[in-house]
Amino acid sequence: MDQAETVSADWAVSIDDMAVQAPINARMRENQGVAARLVAASSLMLFLELALIRWLGANVVHLSYFSNFVLLGSFLGIGAGFLVSRKSWSIIPVSLPLLTILVIGVLKFPVSIERSGSDVIYFTSLTISGPPAWLALPVVFALVAVILAGPAEAVGRCFGKIPPLWAYRYDLIGSLIGIIAFSALSFMQAPPICWGLIVVSVYLWLTDRPRRLVACAWSIALVLMLGAETLSPGVSWSPYYKITTQEVPDIGAAEKGFLLIKANGVPHQLMAPAQWKIGQGERIYGTPYLRLPGNSLESVLIIGAGSGSDVAIALKEGAKHVDAVDIDPRILQIGAEKNIDRPYVSSRVTRHVNDGRAFLESTDRKYDLILFALPDSLTLVSGASQIRLESFLFTKEAMESVRRHLKPNGAFAMYNYYREKWLIDRLAGTAASTFGHAPCVDTFNEAQAVIAVAMRQTDQRCKQAWGVGADQRVAPATDNAPFLYFKGGSFPPLYTVTLFAILAASLLAVRGLGGPIRQMRPYADLFFMGAAFLLLETKNVATFALLFGTTWFVNALVFAGVLVVVLAAVETTRKLRTPPLPVVFAGIAASLAIAWYVRPEWLLPLPFYPRLITATVLAFLPIFLANIAFAKRFQESSDSQSAFAINLLGTIVGGCLEYSALFTGYSNLLIITGLLYLIAFLLVPRASQSYS
Template sequence: MRWRLTLASTTMLFVELALIRWAGANVVHLSYFSNFILLGSFLGIGIGFLIPAARGQWLKRWTPLPLALLVVFVREFPVQVRQSSDQVVYFTAVETTGLPEWVTLPAIFLLTALIMAGIGKITADLFRQLPSLEAYRYDLLGSIAGSVSFAVFSWLRAPSVVWGVLAAVAFLVLGGRRDALRYGIPLTAMVAALFLETTTTGISWSPYYKIQLKPSPTANRTYHISANGVPHQSTAPLPVLMRENSPYRKAYEQTPDNPHKRVLVIGAGNGNDVAVALAHGAERVDAVEIDPRLQQIGADLHPARPYDDPRVHVHIDDGRAFLERTDRKYDLVVLALPDSLTLVSGASNLRLESYLFTREAFEAARDHLAPDGAFAMYNYYRKSWLVDRFAGTLDEVYGHAPCMTTFNRNAAVLVAGMKPADQSCERTWQPSGPIPAAASDDHPFPYLLHRNIPTLYLGALGAILLVTLLSVRLTGVRIRSTFRYADMFLLGAAFMLLETKNVIGFALYFGTTWLVNALVFFGVLVAVLAAVEVRRRLRRVNQTLLQILLFTTLAVAWLVPAQAVLSLPFAGRLAAAIALAFAPIFCANLIFSDRLARAADPTSAFGANLLGALTGGALEYLALVTGYQALLLVVAALYLGACVAMRFAGRGPGTPATAVGDEPASVST
């Protein structure tokens, strides 16, 4: 029973992570709204646990069917969701295809919820057959195994068919002989669809994207690279890169007195900028690229072979993290076409390169320039206000306006020398209108025009929360009956928000890489498991003392500025980040476990916690207005409300919690 529970929990988290990656790679712009899949998964798992043991057996019998339907549906009816907004910028160059958005997106959300409801039901029925805290322990061990296994396959760049085969094997083991045939047909269809995707010419997977490589039909040795269905990069011969009016040349032409001997390229990609730096006589080029597959394509296929040159030093890393660690000085730092095509995690709005475009990032780049050095950045920025934001930030950081060269589609090259004499401009930047405020490490949303929540997000979140309320009600749980568990609602909302804040903090301190993200979730699960193990060994806990410790750790996390942590050497930064992030999580889960153990009606308590956790996921969007540090105040307010409500909550006779009652913390995590 223990290993089956562990396997069910492993499968639950593995499938959730795989759905977030795969759906975002095949439905353009779901990679910007990965919490769409996350909240659908969370809703489904919650429903699986809310359904009583004697009901809902059909969910277990047909669990793989909605999974197969989802995979076949997305493969047969591909869709690129057109998202045009004056409030927020999306990097895309695709046309809407397939079924209408209002058909595709609800279908994906509901199928995701059904998939996870079936796995949740399998896990819940196993959970009930063990003592509650022991079952909770094995559930957490399974969650850790699922998180680690998906991270390993991301590191190996395994294709989607591997994810499908692993999920299919797990389902067959959990179903046993009785369900082998019933499971076998839809699982075979799912694996076949993923096999066709995997064997499509030019398809490969990186830890971040589904990448498709196509040779150009007109130019020899030129390849076009798409990431998650969006045209992303192209390799080009050196003569093409060096032709007149090429944006690759502007950084060198507009700094004629710069020796260009030491060059840092952030967003090196397939190597175009590296080739141009070498052509201008660079003696050392540090090429930083976050995606190992994109760099490998350049190393294998770029016609200029820039990565074969011994002067080039490759760093597979986040650009901001590299700036924080290196002590080298450069003649030229180039921020080369770092586009946003996905988010850091499924629980936040932070894009992979958001921390490269903050005021603090521009200052970090300036601090790594030689006395007569220069900084350059370019891209197809889509909106004139975005060009003004970046140029205005450079004006603030360097004390003078940068050079600006514009092309079609609001493409622009910005070049700023350490001193005005270090740049030679054909045209100096002049704002086209009101200059938007600079993005900051606390508010890292450069593509958001104003500090508000776009109506696009508000509509999607409102629909998700409405579906959640209806779904919970349909399981037989009376919403009014959960009011006595208002403290559980607030605990769920606070914990989800706290976890998201910690993911964002580690992304700033150590980079927005997939590995950092995986390690943070692993750390959260370990912290929760540690709290459970401590609670299992205590006959009673002092809630007042735990609450004091929780608010103390939250206060310390709020008072310590991010720049103070960033200024520490790596070992000190790691120690500080772990302490600031995981101390509140540990205390919060001790409080949660103890309160749940005393719940008279664990099912209603679970329903309240589910609604709270979903609400916490929605509250993360407040960071678009307040910034991330202020979220700790929201977390503290939610925990304070929970503690007050806990004083008035009806307590049971102190009987041990049921198996269902112990699960919400794992699901919330």
């Protein structure tokens, strides 16, 4: 063969190779495009879910106490979106318009839901407007579900184009990006206009070109509404609240030191001169010092220091040093900038942005006086149905921690608008059992109360003796059941009705979008895995809130940690040979048993890093093993969209079961979790049980 023939043959081989390689390269580019779209859609999905929980809780008064319903609506929407992704029609085009309509409706027609009653206490706004709770909550739930179904459908359509575990992997990466982005904005105290710009940018990127012009119009409307809210006078955002400040003209102008601070639309603090608060103002502020006249006040701890009025009063009473603790950095900042008494400028005051219980557990300092100065929150910890920011501050164990941090001649006092006599008696009884003698209890206008108790009974000067029969006392809240405002005895009727409505809506959605339920029978085990996983996540949120504080940062770390562990389980399943499912489920049972046996309060005395390592292992080992089991089952699914949808819909049942903690406590949620995983194991197809 001469040189020309050789060259010709080489070209022929090259052309053949290119012919083979071209489809492969095209397929790789297509997969990369699908992966990018999947990551973007899943990022939007989680970011939007967190944003709706925060924003709706801030603008629909008292929905902040029902943020779990928004979470459940998100789960239903995500599951429904995956089922829609199998259809020829799409819900994506209506998602952004409905989001815009929801925002406009809430801002133009403010909703203030009245929640009153003696079984569950809510901190109510002064004026009630809008529809009743039984109407507002389902409407919000339904709208959230349809809105979240849009990005979920985009994710689901990507799931149908690439292998299941690869799709799940990219979904987790996107979710992690979403939570990191939202956490970063929380750290910067960014207003909703920032959230909105991110949301519409991703929406527009995901929207098909023919519909992009219409989507732009809805995006502009959404951004304009959020921009108007952001620029409203006196409005700012903290990691927890929408904070509004306004002058109080009937008392005095703002420049004279009177400023009303609202959190999520509810009056939260009146920043006023210390002298006015002690004299003409409310009597609760000066009463602790009257009941504890001999206290030296060398060292004072104020939890719930807020805008600084309580700190200023302590300084006027002669406090030599004050540790001022508040969980909200923005409210502390308002106090530092605008409090007329300038308490935070004093060299005698040290500010701490921290959870009150976390501060108590982390400090070795002893105090002459510890004050709980109206530390009531107006929001729940996201992802946990009944944990408020101050939940672990009023438990029996917290009171014991207070006692350990007092000097031999020290004292403790708390005051607030407690609203119900049974709650005043519960707190007084908790103090009495901790200190070994009855506290002083002063009530004003039936709603306000001051509870003061000294280490030595002889150091307190009570106006009248407090006493309630043992048969009339409500048991103290505990770290395992930190539900201070829940009297117990019966399940709140509003919860019962709403949860049944959620379950019914979920069943109808699955039946309507997924066809007959029996068609999903092969993935029934994934449904129970979803329910169990949600309970496990809730328990971990509660545990980390107790061990490290109920701050937004700890909460974000838990959720990010869960996603990282789940991603690690997926990568382990992809790259390594894992044990058969019976072995994995046995590991889940063992890890749950260990987590149930080791009480969180046993870890509190440990130094920070040993406590963190131990808590992480106990919390995330069951999650890792559970997701090994899920990944193994998901990997072999022939219909990844249906499998993932039924798993997500199972989380709705898990979210409803969260409320059982009101009666079982958080530790026993692990028993329910174990039972759900047992049911899941029993429903695993026999062919899959030996799969490895």
